[in-house]
Amino acid sequence: MEIEAAYEHAICEEMDSNxxxxxxxxxxxxxxxxxxxxxxxxxxxxxxxxxxxTSEGRTPQSWRVDLPGLEFFWSGTYRAERAFQFYxxxxxxxxxxxxxxxxxxxxxxxxSMLEEIKGRLDFKAIAxxxxxxxxxxxxxxxxxxxAFSRSESxxxxxxxxxxxxxxxxYLAIERSRIEAEQGQATAAEKxxxxxxxx
Numbered sequence: 224m225e226i227e228a229a230y231e232h233a234i235c236e237e238m239d240s241n242x243x244x245x246x247x248x249x250x251x252x253x254x255x256x257x258x259x260x261x262x263x264x265x266x267x268x269x270x271x272x273x274x275x276x277t278s279e280g281r282t283p284q285s286w287r288v289d290l291p292g293l294e295f296f297w298s299g300t301y302r303a304e305r306a307f308q309f310y311x312x313x314x315x316x317x318x319x320x321x322x323x324x325x326x327x328x329x330x331x332x333x334x335s336m337l338e339e340i341k342g343r344l345d346f347k348a349i350a351x352x353x354x355x356x357x358x359x360x361x362x363x364x365x366x367x368x369x370a371f372s373r374s375e376s377x378x379x380x381x382x383x384x385x386x387x388x389x390x391x392x393y394l395a396i397e398r399s400r401i402e403a404e405q406g407q408a409t410a411a412e413k414x415x416x417x418x419x420x421x
Contacts, residue, residue, distance in 0.1 A: 263301050266292060270308035282316040289313045303339035310336060314353075327357040345390065348377035352394045359401050371398070 273288040289309045296306045310333035317326035334350050337343065355370035374394070381387050395415070402410050 262295070262299060263305065266296060266301060266305040266308075270305070270312065273309065273312045277312050277316050277319070280319065282319050285312055285316040289316075303336040307333050307336035307340070311350075314357075318357075323357065323360045327354075327361050330354045330357050344377050344381055345387075348374045348381075349390065349394070351377065352398075356397065356401055359398075359405065 269288055269292050273285050273292065276282070276284040276288065289312055292309045293306060296309065310329050314326050314329040314333055317323075317329060330350070330353055334347075334354055337347050337350050351370045351374035355367045355374065358364070358367035358370055375391075378387060378391055399410075399412075399415050402408075
């Protein structure tokens with residue numbers, strides 16, 4: 224379908240840092256979805272614009288796209304994945320703005336949407352990890368540990384692969400970085416040693 228093809232092109236161009244082409248395809252997917260009057264695909268297409276705006280650091284524009292997107296989602300009956308895209312993007316925009324309490328609230332909503340989706344275990348593991356990081360940023364170590372444990376549990380139930388190993392190592396490094404920033408150098412060092420060469 225043309226709408227999905229334009230959306231995928233937008234995401235690929237954004238990942239390759241070709242932001243002008245990414246915006247071109249994002250706007251094309253929006254125009255096609257709006258013209259076709261497919262509500263679910265409209266949400267799908269508009270999320271590409273918000274992701275691109277956040278990637279470019281244009282967070283006010285992200286909010287202008289994501290909030291109506293969520294209002295539209297809650298006015299009907301759509302797949303939870305559609306709302307996850309908007310909540311996740313608003314969480315990232317909030318982090319860019321240093322709005323840590325807001326980011327935490329939005330990530331909790333993003334995680335709750337993911338729980339309604341079958342599969343996507345890698346997404347869920349990363350989402351719980353990100354939730355843990357935001358709890359740490361908000362000085363809530365108890366809930367941070369619960370979120371990290373949930374993330375690790377999901378990873379442990381996945382087949383061993385280079386991709387899974389990469390994710391787990393990357394997330395451990397990120398957690399160590401946050402711990403070091405918060406004066407927990409010993410914990411950070413211990414965590415890094417655990418993922419070092421065996």
